[in-house]
Amino acid sequence: MKKGSLFKQALIFLLALTLLLSGCSSQEEAAQQEGNKQVSLENVPERFASGEQVKIKVIRKIGGDDHTAQFLAGAKEEGEAMGFQVDVFTANGDTAKFHDAIAQALEEDYDGFIISHGDDQATVDAVKEIVERGKSVVAFDSIGDLLEIDGVTLTSQDDESLATLALDQLIQDFNGEAKIVYLWVDGFPPMVRRNAVYQEKLSENPGIIEIERFGVAAADTSVQTQNAVAAMLNKHPQGEIDAIFATWDAFAIGAARALKEAGREEIKIYGIDVSNADLQMMQEEGSPWVYTAAVDPKLVGAVNMRILAKKLAGEETPQTYDLEAFLISQEALRTSTEPVNMENLHQVVDGWGQSDAFEEEWMKTLKEYHQ
Helix, strand or coil: CCCHHHHHHHHHHHCCCHHHHHHHHHHHHHHHHHHCCCCCCCCCCCCHHHCCCCEEEEEEECCHHHHHHHHHHHHHHHHCCCCCEEEEEECCCCCCHHHHHHHHHCCCCCCEEEEEECCHHHHHHHHHHHHHHHCCCECCCCCCHHHHHCCCCEEECHHHHHHHHHHHHHHCCCCEEEEEEEECCCCHHHHHHHHHHHHHHHCCCCEEEEEEECCCCCCCCHHHHHHHHHHHHHHHHCCCCCEEECCCCHHHHHHHHHHHHHHHHCCEEEEEEECHHHHHHHHHHCCCEEEEECCHHHHHHHHHHHHHHHHCCCCCCEEEECCEEEEHHHHHHHHCCCCCCCHHHHCCCCCCCCCCCCHHHHHHHHHHHCC
């Protein structure tokens, strides 16, 4: 057979294959469009029913931890489920990068913003400008001065409850008599709120004595905490420390590693926040991490997105909103016949990760339409 004939046949085959694949794709798109047409958008706010693309920017100051990843994933999944374009950014604790990201996003065509862990006057100034340009804003774990800006909703994990749950358990376990290490860092609104509870509990329970404290917020917080706790253990032999209260899971992770390496698991950890890595550590044999108080970070992201969607729809939203906290015990985790992670945690902690807060019927319709 001549080379020309072979080439001609190959060309015909490729053309036929291209047409076939194109036809399949067209059929899939047609089927999707047909499925969408079967979902009525009559009860959906006009802004979303019109087909106009809604663009959301989620900007978080802190990062480098699983809690951040879960929060961003929750916001992104909830927004995309409703048909929004959702772009996320974390500054990993870099203040300059955080504010640069806000300034850059402001010059782009975003309809709404979720700002996480904005803790300074520059954040207030930036949010004011966002609102003045007609954009909607929800701020999570951010500076309280944002409440002075009309239309902004400030959300949190109910930090008072988180600190209370962990500290009350510590106090109960040691009958009000314990020498403890306090892992905390100032400057962040949630940390300020947790510290207020801590100070109150100390004043109410004089038998709880703080002997050391440490805290730094950085991309390598857990590593720095591990090193600091290891050095501290050299100064305090067995019997001089009963427990560690860690106000952030990055602190608890570092502390747990230091205790394990030093063979000092007699010191118990009471923490705040949770992630897959945290749950794994709590379930390890001999783990000193016995309790952590937390809110599902993925749910936090989702609820913040719902509030923002209501703003974009022109619906009423609250000025503040706190998500319910839960106490997770090592004992409860070990009752499970399989390893517990963020996906199945609800099986051992009733109500975990479940909330219909701000989930309107029209949001369910949008999700069905865009699935």
